[in-house]
Amino acid sequence: MEIKVLGPGCKRCQQTEHIVQEVVSELGISAKIDHVTDPIEISNYGVFGTPAVVVDGEVKSVGKIPSKEEVKSWLQGKN
Amino acid sequence: MSQQCCEVQQNGNVMILACSGGSNVGQLSNQAAVELTKEGFGKMFCLTGIGGHLSGFVQSAKDVPAMIAIDGCSVGCAKAILEHAEIPLKAYLVITDLGIEKNKNFDLDRETIEKVKNAVKSACKDLPRGVGSKSVCCG
Numbered sequence: 001m002e003i004k005v006l007g008p009g010c011k012r013c014q015q016t017e018h019i020v021q022e023v024v025s026e027l028g029i030s031a032k033i034d035h036v037t038d039p040i041e042i043s044n045y046g047v048f049g050t051p052a053v054v055v056d057g058e059v060k061s062v063g064k065i066p067s068k069e070e071v072k073s074w075l076q077g078k079n
Numbered sequence: 080m081s082q083q084c085c086e087v088q089q090n091g092n093v094m095i096l097a098c099s100g101g102s103n104v105g106q107l108s109n110q111a112a113v114e115l116t117k118e119g120f121g122k123m124f125c126l127t128g129i130g131g132h133l134s135g136f137v138q139s140a141k142d143v144p145a146m147i148a149i150d151g152c153s154v155g156c157a158k159a160i161l162e163h164a165e166i167p168l169k170a171y172l173v174i175t176d177l178g179i180e181k182n183k184n185f186d187l188d189r190e191t192i193e194k195v196k197n198a199v200k201s202a203c204k205d206l207p208r209g210v211g212s213k214s215v216c217c218g
Contacts, residue, residue: 045135046125046128046133046135046136046139047135047138047139048094048122048124048139048140048142048143049139049143052135052138054135057134058134059134059135059137059138059139060134060138061138061142062135062138062139062141062142062143063139063142063143064142
């Protein structure tokens with residue numbers, strides 16, 4: 001599984017990445033987590049704001065810090 | 080970088096989706112969206128990306144707190160695209176409802192453009208302005 005956190009490296013983006021890492025760890029999932037900070041690469045996802053989370057190429061949330069429950073639902077849906 | 084991101088988001092917290100169709104009213108929707116973006120009222124976004132069901136565009140429209148769809152006429156293509164993608168309407172304007180007749184004259188006049196822009200602002204008056212910037216901003 002490939003997870004990308006999109007954002008320029010601000011506090012909210014870091015919080016989002018931290019939540020994703022926590023959930024991946026709790027669920028014991030094998031996943032590659034990238035934090036994409038390049039604005040051009042971010043724009044290629046067509047998101048209106050950051051932070052955003054992408055799971056296996058599908059954008060799951062935009063412009064907000066997702067809850068752990070939300071992240072769990074995305075990742076468990078993939079299992 | 081994060082500061083730049085925040086500035087962009089705070090200046091454009093209303094997502095503006097224009098039908099941009101092939102008539103005077105379609106192009107009025109586009110011109111109003113462009114000018115309102117330049118003026119910092121909101122930020123024009125790609126309705127075609129939503130129509131193509133690209134996840135970044137669809138999810139952005141679902142998650143943004145403040146959004147307006149502008150249709151040129153009662154055919155309602157923008158509204159239909161949002162419904163097809165299961166995105167709830169938050170604010171909505173049909174330009175022909177303003178008494179502007181649909182035709183193929185693409186020479187848009189300033190007075191009519193301003194009329195549409197004012198109608199867009201009025202349609203957005205109950206949207207959570209400010210909440211959007213706080214929610215979307217990196218801060």
